[in-house]
Amino acid sequence: MKTTKFHKLKKNLQKRHSNLNRQFEKKHLKAFKWLAERNLALPDIYGKATRLLTTGSLAGTLLLSGTIQPTQNLLSGQVELTSLRAQLTQDEFNKQLKGELMPLLPENIGKLNEQESTEVSDVLKKYLGFPVKFRYQNNELNYHYAWTGYEQHLYRYPGDSLDQHDAMKIAGIAPGLGAWGYFTDSKESLTQEEYMREKYYVAVQTLYLPEWQSEWQRIYDWYKYRKMVMINPDNGTACVVVVGDAGPAQWTGKQFGGSPEVMKTLDLHEGYHKGKVLLAFVDDPENKIPLGPVEALPNAKLAEK
Amino acid sequence: MKKKQSNKPLKKTSKKTAKKPFYHSLVKTKKIYLQLEKTNLQGEQYSEVLCLIEETINTHAVSTLLNKLPQEKHETFMEKLSQEPHSEELWDFFGEEKDNAKDHLSQVFGQLEEEILQDFFEKEEDV
Numbered sequence: 070m071k072t073t074k075f076h077k078l079k080k081n082l083q084k085r086h087s088n089l090n091r092q093f094e095k096k097h098l099k100a101f102k103w104l105a106e107r108n109l110a111l112p113d114i115y116g117k118a119t120r121l122l123t124t125g126s127l128a129g130t131l132l133l134s135g136t137i138q139p140t141q142n143l144l145s146g147q148v149e150l151t152s153l154r155a156q157l158t159q160d161e162f163n164k165q166l167k168g169e170l171m172p173l174l175p176e177n178i179g180k181l182n183e184q185e186s187t188e189v190s191d192v193l194k195k196y197l198g199f200p201v202k203f204r205y206q207n208n209e210l211n212y213h214y215a216w217t218g219y220e221q222h223l224y225r226y227p228g229d230s231l232d233q234h235d236a237m238k239i240a241g242i243a244p245g246l247g248a249w250g251y252f253t254d255s256k257e258s259l260t261q262e263e264y265m266r267e268k269y270y271v272a273v274q275t276l277y278l279p280e281w282q283s284e285w286q287r288i289y290d291w292y293k294y295r296k297m298v299m300i301n302p303d304n305g306t307a308c309v310v311v312v313g314d315a316g317p318a319q320w321t322g323k324q325f326g327g328s329p330e331v332m333k334t335l336d337l338h339e340g341y342h343k344g345k346v347l348l349a350f351v352d353d354p355e356n357k358i359p360l361g362p363v364e365a366l367p368n369a370k371l372a373e374k
Numbered sequence: 375m376k377k378k379q380s381n382k383p384l385k386k387t388s389k390k391t392a393k394k395p396f397y398h399s400l401v402k403t404k405k406i407y408l409q410l411e412k413t414n415l416q417g418e419q420y421s422e423v424l425c426l427i428e429e430t431i432n433t434h435a436v437s438t439l440l441n442k443l444p445q446e447k448h449e450t451f452m453e454k455l456s457q458e459p460h461s462e463e464l465w466d467f468f469g470e471e472k473d474n475a476k477d478h479l480s481q482v483f484g485q486l487e488e489e490i491l492q493d494f495f496e497k498e499e500d501v
Contacts, residue, residue, distance in 0.1 A: 075419050081493035082426040089433045097440045100448050227417050244425040246418075 152198030155366050162365040163305035166196045170302040170347075178215040178324065178345060186213065189347065193300065197307060199358050201298055205350035208291060210273055213349065215324035217271075217299065218317050219332045219342035225252040225267045226259060236268075237329035237338070248275075248315035249293050266294055269334075269360040270313025271348065272326030277319065296358065299327060300347040301335040307363035308334040309351060334362040396464045397435050400480045402487040403427075409494050427490060431483070438482050442475045443467060 094101045154162060169192045173185060181189060186203045193201045203213045221243040222234050231242040233256070247270070252263040275281060275292050292312045300307040308331050317323050325348055329338065337344040351358055406427060415423060436455070440448055451467050458464075468475040 074413075075415060075423075078413070078494060079419075079422060079426065082423065082430065082490070085489070085493060086426055086430045086433065089430060089437070093433055093437045096437065097448065099445065100436075100440055100452050103449055103452050244429065245422070 152194070153196045154198045154363065157365050159365040162196065165305070166192070166300075166307070167302060167305035169196075170300070170305070174214060174302060174347075178212060180209075180211070181213045189213075190349065193298070193307075193347075193349065197298065197363055200352040201349040202352055203349050205352065206291075208288075208350075210348065211277055211279075212274075212324040214345065214347050216322065216343055217325040217327045217332070217335075217337065217346045217348075218321060218323035219338065220270075220272055220314065220316075220326040220328055222329060223247040223252070223267050223270065223313060225263065226255050227251060228256060237333060240329035243314075247313050248272075248289075249313065252313075265360040266311050266313055268328060268330045269308060269310045270328045271297060271299060271310045271331060272314040272316040273312050273348070274317070274319075274324060275312075275315050296351040296353050296356070296360075298349055298351050298363070299325070299331060299335065300349075301337065301344055302347060303344065304336055306335050309358055309360050309363060311360060330361075395432070395435070395459050396462055397439070397476075397479055398460075400476060400483055401431060401435075402480075402483045403431070405487055406490050409491060413494070430490065431486065434482065434486050435479065438479055439475065442471065442478065 153165065157165065170189065173188050173192065175181070175185065180186075181203060190201055190203065203209065219240065221241045222231060222237070223243055224246055229251075231238055234242070252267050253259050273292065275288055278288060281288055294311040294313065296309065296311055298307055298309050308327075310327070310331055313328070314326065317326050323343060325346065327335065327337070327346075332338040332342065335344065335346065337346075410420075410423065410427075413423075440451070443451055447467055451464070454461065454464055454467075465472050465475070
């Protein structure tokens with residue numbers, strides 16, 4: 070089929086689908102709101118039915134290949150051993166980080182003011198062991214502290230499917246590609262870094278940045294896989310992530326999105342699938358801070374000796 | 375040209391399907407899939423079209439079923455549907471109207487199949 074024919078078919082189907090969605094919203098506003106509050110769309114339900122619940126045995130997961138490892142390199146050497154992360158147990162770490170962060174945060178979502186962002190950044194550096202910034206290389210999101218929603222998995226390469234993801238399949242897989250397309254060209258060429266990027270990605274609202282209209286190309290390039298850290302101050306958990314998608318849409322009432330694994334790390338994967346989080350840039354020019362949950366490393370000092 | 379199965383992740387998944395949405399037995403897609411095969415689409419393009427078709431069918435199904443349910447049952451129905459979309463117990467929401475709901479949905483799926491088939495032939499502006 071010629072590409073033009075494909076586009077015509079796609080456009081016809083899209084038009085039919087969006088008309089149906091509009092009718093659905095009009096006829097069943099309550100149900101529509103119910104879905105929106107949970108960050109679900111009807112296709113998610115279908116996705117769960119046809120894909121998730123049906124793929125009990127998974128052929129050839131990437132983990133089995135031995136080339137991909139899901140966990141961080143705990144002693145990567147990039148965590149400052151003077152940080153509290155290297156001195157506390159996980160429970161102490163979470164409780165104390167929560168205790169120090171909560172009094173510094175405003176009641177409402179938005180940007181932190183200068184004093185707040187300095188104090189919060191200092192606390193985060195003290196606990197995480199690496200520097201974080203809310204404004205980095207002259208870039209800043211519209212929100213520092215805001216609601217995050219629960220995103221689906223993303224296609225990593227042509228031919229990828231939910232079966233081939235190794236965790237959190239309950240989330241389903243987004244029907245379209247992420248804002249930056251596939252993470253790699255093929256399954257065979259998938260590296261550990263690319264595998265981790267999909268696992269620990271966030272969506273940010275690049276489209277709503279004030280400079281988007283005039284500098285979209287620069288913004289698009291700068292934010293692609295930009296390393297950040299998402300923190301749930303309500304329980305003191307944190308996850309190092311990359312920007313892997315754009316969104317969510319303004320009408321959802323959420324300002325960030327987290328991959329299923331990110332949301333699980335922050336304990337926001339159940340119930341309403343959302344929570345108020347901090348999202349800051351990781352100052353890591355040499356790309357040495359590993360993606361994934363920020364874990365306490367009480368034995369790091371010992372290992373170093 | 376023979377299509378590569380590995381380029382069709384969604385179709386491949388569908389074939390493996392053991393549990394499907396509770397209304398799946400009523401869905402009519404045979405003509406659509408035959409037509410889709412004729413398009414010779416592959417990889418990402420095939421997946422995109424299949425996704426759109428599945429989403430359309432699902433939206434239509436849920437909307438039709440909600441039409442048949444009293445408003446006060448909508449929330450619990452959606453809750454159950456999101457948690458156990460394959461559960462046959464979802465038909466119990468319709469009580470004595472269960473068979474009517476099934477018949478009606480079956481008719482709707484038949485019409486929808488014909489409508490979707492038209493999308494393969496019509497120009498964009500005709501839809």
